[in-house]
Amino acid sequence: MKYINELKNIFSDLNKKQKLHIFLLNILILFIFSMSLFASSLLAIIVKTPLTVLDNLSNTYNQTSYIYNENGKLLEKIDSEEYRTNVPLEKIPTHMQKAFVGIEDHRFYTHHGLDPIGIASSILTNIKTGAFTRGGSTITQQLVRSIYLTNDKTITRKIKEAYLALRLEENLSKGEILEAYLNRINLGQGAYGIQAASQTYFSKNVWELNTAQCALLAGIAKSPREYPPYKTVPSTYLKDDDKIIGNKNVNGEEMYLVLNEKSFQRQRIILNRMYELSLIDENEYKTSLNFNTVESLKPGDLKHHTMSTYSTDYIKSEASKYLAKYYNLSLDEGEHKLFTGGYKIYASIDEDLQNNLEDLYANFTKFIKEGPQDKGSRMLNFSLDDGGSIAYKDETLYFKRYDNFDEDFNFIVTPNDYNISSKGDLKISGRFFRKIGNKIDFIDLYEINENGLLLTYDIGNLNIDSSYADLKKDYLIIDGSFIKDHDDFYRIDENQNLIINPSYTEINKDANIQPQSSALIADNESGFVKALVGGLDVSSKKAKILNRATDSHRSPGNLLKPFTVYLPALEEGYTLGSVFDDIPTTTDEYMWPENYYKSFKGLMTIRDAIGNSSNVVAASILKDIGIERSLNVLKRFNLISENPNDDYFINASENSEKNDMNLDSIALGNMEKGLSLNEASRMYASLAQGGNAPDLTSIIKIEDNTGITIIDNREKKTNVMDEKISYLLEDSLKINSSKDNAPKIGDGKTYGYLGKNRFSSDLWYVGFSKKYLVGTWLGCDSPKISLNTDDNIIIKIFNEIARDLEDSSAEEEIPSYIVKKNICRKSGKLGTKLSEDADANYDEIFIRGSEPTEYDDLYKKYLICIDSKLLSTQYCPAESVEYNVLFERKGGYDPDKHYGIYPEDYVEIPTKYCNIHTKSWYKDHQNDEEENNHKKINSKDRQKKIKKGAKK
Structure with a gap:
């Protein structure tokens, strides 16, 4: 304090000039210190900038990714083929270059990597809007970001980006930078670079595009997800007003290409920008605006990568999803990252278990051949219409294989089913087609082979722009102008049959055996999938065949009840000993529901209701607690998303007539679309994990090309229920393994549940021990064809899968929070000697404090x-x-x-x-007895006299 006072006295004795000098000196010291601190921070960030080779950017395009097992053994090398064809700058039309420079960086040729004017302008825009709406990045910055950095919106990334952009400008010319940029940029639908985009959207080379088409491609750069000319949409999310211009297969699912109006709005903005900057003249501007870009679209086929088996297909599909989520990209772009990014994928698939599972499915027809054939084909129930087609109500599901298709799958239309007008319009009977969105889809084919097995063939779409074809109630009409421009579309043979060129169809010539099945095996200790099969075609080498374990969503029926009914009931305070009455009930003025066992068993505890899979009790409980509690459970398992387009649950806003917001769907599991086997298995895995749901994936972790772990699923679990509730629910699914054909995994305790819906279209069984979980599904690919088989077939399949799994887990001690009580199953109260004599008692478990205290009085x-x-x-x-x-x-x-x-x-x-x-009966009975006794006495006397006479 003394020294501070002395300083104050000294400072007060100084004159104004001296004081000003001291003040300025302090400011200088503070400035130098701040700049030193800023420079050291800047240097620290720059030091961490990735190693770069700036004189040859083409080396950064392709990097091979690898799949390893959890022990580090290489399983597969993923070929790094890209949806890209590099083209030199001299082959890229000048209007393409001008379109990108005009909209992305119009001072590209004057700055040195950074654009101070653009940066200042973007800062002002962001301040005005109060949000980050404009980035101000140059083409050079975008290029280095796409090669070396991420899209994170952080100051650290921006500093690295600026540093690399300045270095790049020192090493390469403007032409080299622009060439690299145009060959690398992401332009949506998995297309990278302008040549790939030209082929993807127009089926042309980039040097064949006009200004309007170039402007359309340039518009995609702002957001490859927001502005592509069309978007990839599954059939389930098509809208009536969607304009479909093509289709493709993504991860085994047929996807439709829907026109995106935003892309064309963006195109007009770019053309206007080019005109304002004098990059095009007024004549070219007007010509481009009037050009019909929509009609010029001709989606090309992207090269997809071969997935050798269900397991490797599954690993790549899962890795693509994780990468897409990590980088906030579309699924196509996530897949591109996988095939080009040099990642190391560590997968959980066990080769031995996978091979065993595939061997079983390679011989799966042995199960089908055991099924009856009295209602259609082996194990399936369907009827044929008068023409021999498989039909459901008034809908044709499958046509006979050879009625209208020959050996080579040429579509043959007899003279009775077509006519050609004087204008050249072609009319074909509408019975062969159905409309999905605005796309004309062929009805698929079937045949029944010599073993009584149903075989189906996917025929796909008629590849005609919807503007040229219109499906009416009775016929399909194809515009004569299309026929004129495509003279190879059909030919007429000598019998006057019309034969459609197969190149205008999407035919899969490989037959699918029906019913199909899928299965998975997971390790409950780690939460990872060890083996998976998505169908019977385990030997297929085709790209991305349908994986029915992950991508098929079916109605789960009973399988859902433990989670949508009994889990929320237990959370509401019910116990496994709570009693409900399984008797006929009225819902909406009708007797509903009925039980699958075609009777009503009466009073039963929740444990017995689960064991019997009572529909009545399930519906009664949900009426009592309300379906909102069930919806909450489904949200916990991510089966209901905030965005309806991200889930398969149908709410009332999506479809007011057919939706899942009802007791039938939620209490009984008769959902409109339903669950995948993977999703259903994850729900049961949460019980094995004490209420924590694992991701149930094959991806353990992913490392990027620098060796940094970017995705790590070890110990990644989501708590979905209290462990005490989980213990009760798990115990209620305990299997009596002494029964014949009982589901069993190894020598440990097995838990499980069978799923069957009211349509009889699907059978499920998900069972688990402490170590393993096994899930399996059986059903026809068309859910409108029901199964004709005993429910035990799914348990037989389950046991075939589980028999080689070794699990000798010791019986766990009962937790301290659990108490066991002997109760009466009719009242739920403590058992008595009387209820025991009636064989109505059993031992039930309770969370401590919830056990009954009163004795049975029934x-x-x-x-x-x-x-x-x-x-x-x-x-x-x-x-x-x-x-x-x-x-x-x-x-x-x-x-x-x-x-x-x-x-x-x-x-x-x-x-x-x-x-x-009665009393009179008693008197009569007494008199009868006295008379009988008298007769007996007289009879005895006579016998004695006879004996005496004989002695004499």
């Missing part, structure tokens, strides 16, 4: 006359009287209120006394 002892079945009287003979322990429902049971139907456990407690053994 079971009582009655003396019954076995002859009259009424209460015994004093006159009933001893041999006709016995003690019966019976239970009586509180309030009784009135069959008139339940459609005249009695439950199986119904017992009528007699209220009247025996009407056989």
Whole structure:
């Protein structure tokens, strides 16, 4: 304090000039210190900038990715072929170069990598809007970012980007930079570079494009997800007003290419920008605006990569999804990252388990051949219409294989089914087609082979722009102008049959055996998938065949009940010993629901309701607690998303007539679309994990090309329920393995549940032990064809898969929060000697504090006359009287209120006394007995006299 006062005195003695000098010196010191701090921070960031080779950017385009098992053994090298063809700058038209420079960086030729004017302008724009709406990056900055950096919006990334841009400008000319940029830029739909984009959208080389088409491609650069000329949409999300211009296969699912109006709005902005900058003259500007770019679109086929088996296909598909999510990209772009980014994928697939599973599915027809063939084909139930087609109500599902297609799958139309107008318009009977969005789709084909197996063929679409074809109620009409421009579309043979050129169809000539099946095996200790098969075609070498384990969504039926009904019920305070009545009930003025076992069992605990899969009890519980609690559970498992387009749950806003917002879908699992086997298995895996749901994926971790782990799924789990509730629910699914054909995994305790819906279209079984989970599904690819087989077939398949799994996990100790009580299954209360005598008791577990404290009061002892079945009287003979322990429902049971139907456990407690053994009967019986006794005595006397006479 003394020194501070002295300094103050010294400073007060200084004159104004001296004080100003000291103030300026302090400012200088502070400035130097700040600049030093800024420079050191800047240097620290620059030092961490990735190693670069700036004189040959083409080396950065292709880097091979690798798949390893969890022990580091190389499983597969992923070829780094890209959807890209590099072209030199001299082959890129000047209007393409001008379009990109005009919209992305119009001072490109004057700056040195950074554009101070553009940066200042973007800062002002962002301040005005109050958000980050404009970036101000030059073409050079965008190029180095795409090669070496990420899209993170951080100051660190911007500093690295600026540093690399300045260095790049020192090493390469403007022409070299622009060439690299135009050959690398992401232009949507998996197309990288302007040549790939030209082929993707126009099926032309880049040097064949005009100014309007170049402007369209330049517009995509701002957002490859937002501005491509068309978007890839699955059939389930098509809208009536969508204009479909093509289709392609992504991960085994047919996707439709829907025209995107935003792209053309952006195109007009770019053309206007080019005109304002005098990059094009007024005549070229007007000509480009009037050019019909939509009609010039001709989607090309991108090269997809071969997926050798279901397992490697699955690994690549999963890795693509994780990369897309990590980099905030589309699925196509995530896949591109995988094939070109030099990643190391560590996968959990166990080669031995995978090979065993594939061997079983290679011989899967042995299960189908065991099925009956009396209702269609082996194991399937369908009917044929008068023409021999497989039909459902008024809908044709499959045409006979050879009725209208020959050996080579040429579509042959007989003279009765077509005509050609004087204008050249072609009309074909509409019975061969159906409309999906505005795309004309062929109805698929079938045949039944010599073994009684159903084989189906995917025929796909008629590849005609929707503006030239219109499907009416009875016929398809194709514009004569299209026929004129495509004279190879059809030919007429000598029998006047019209034959469509196969190049205008999307035919898969390989047959699918029906029913199909899928299965997966997961390790419950790690939460990773160890083996997976998505169908019977395990030997296919085609690209991206449909994986029914991950990409097919089907109605789960009973399989859903433990989670949508009993989990929220237990969370609401019910116990496994809570009792409900399985009796006929009324819903919306109808008797609903019915049980699959075609009867009503009466009073039962929740444990028994789960074991019997009672529809009545499930619906009753959900009526009581409300479906909102079930919806909450589905949200926890990510089965309902905030964005309806990201899930398969159908809410009322998506479809007011057919949706899942009802008891039938949520309580009984009869959903409109449903779950994949992977999603259903993940729900059951959460029980094995004590309430924590794993991702249930094959991807353990992913390293980028620098060796940094960017995705790590080890220990990645989401808590979806309390561990105490999980313990109860798991215990309720315990299997009695002593039963014949009981599901069993190894020597450990097995838990599981069978799924079947009211359509009989799908059978599921998901079972698990402490170590393994096995999920399997069976059904026809068309859910409108039902199964004709015993439910036990799915358990047989399950056991075939599980029999080689070794699990000798020791029985775990009962947790301290669990207590066991002997209860009566009709009342849910503590058992008594009477309920025990009635064989109505069993041991139930409870969370401590929720166990019952009252004793059963339903079971009582009655003396019954076995002859009259009424209460015994004093006159009933001893041999006709016995003690019966019976239970009586509180309030009784009135069959008139339940459609005249009695439950199986119904017992009528007699209220009247025996009407056989009356007082008069007793007197008559006594007289008869006296007379009989007298006769017996006289008979004995006579016998004695006879014996005496004989002795004499």
